[in-house]
């Protein structure tokens with residue numbers, strides 16, 4: 001998502017929140033929270049030999065009708081009503097932790113302090129999962145948007161000082177090049193990218209990829225441009241089991257599964273984002289592929305089914321045992 005749309009969606013609420021407020025609430029984990037074995041912001045599961053956890057960065061009320069492109073407002077209301085929901089739709093910001101032997105991987109980092117009163121809970125969720133930010137060895141960014149890369153920095157410092165940041169080269173090229181201000185990049189997005197990803201770039205800690213490739217043992221980066229130029233999936237495999245992290249190929253489940261042709265205002269290239277979703281959904285539906293999505297209701301885990309031209313998301317059953 002793009003921050004300016006969220007500001008619009010939330011009725012300019014963020015603008016009234018002093019920056020320091022968010023900084024306080026998104027502070028480093030406390031010893032108390034680290035001793036709690038579980039919380040609503042952590043959902044553990046296994047993929048082969050890997051222990052994986054969905055980590056909540058929080059939720060926010062997202063205005064859907066100003067966001068979705070290509071559907072009449074009454075159709076959007078009807079789709080939400082089918083789910084006993086209404087606009088604005090409470091929308092999750094999910095990140096994911098993968099314990100992979102000596103490595104600790106984090107898929108996306110939440111919004112940090114950049115969404116005002118919303119988001120910024122990732123450090124607390126990480127602590128509840130039993131880890132400190134300095135233990136994270138690798139960050140897999142699905143793309144450079146504030147709700148995915150905003151958590152990289154706090155008060156001008158790297159939150160994950162020992163981590164290498166993996167990200168699509170095309171997103172680095174787009175969001176961190178001032179020259180793109182004349183080509184559709186907004187000044188605020190440039191500034192936020194510099195303040196977050198830019199810190200790691202300066203420190204020599206960014207490893208971009210341009211093509212589908214195995215960037216770490218068992219971890220494949222799959223470029224899926226459209227929502228952003230360098231948007232990527234990550235496929236993680238262990239002992240014959242796989243999971244794919246889908247980032248922002250889907251934002252509004254109740255609307256875009258029945259209407260996968262509908263785009264959102266956050267999509268930088270509307271046509272490419274639509275084509276990418278239609279292609280990937282067609283490929284994945286019915287495969288049984290376990291999938292993790294950034295903005296479907298926490299923990300954002302499920303599988304896809306095809307229903308003529310529409311799709312159905314089947315969330316995983318809740319499991320709470322070892």
Ligand SMILES: [Zn+2]
Nearest residue numbers: 001145147248
């Ligand atoms: Zn997003």
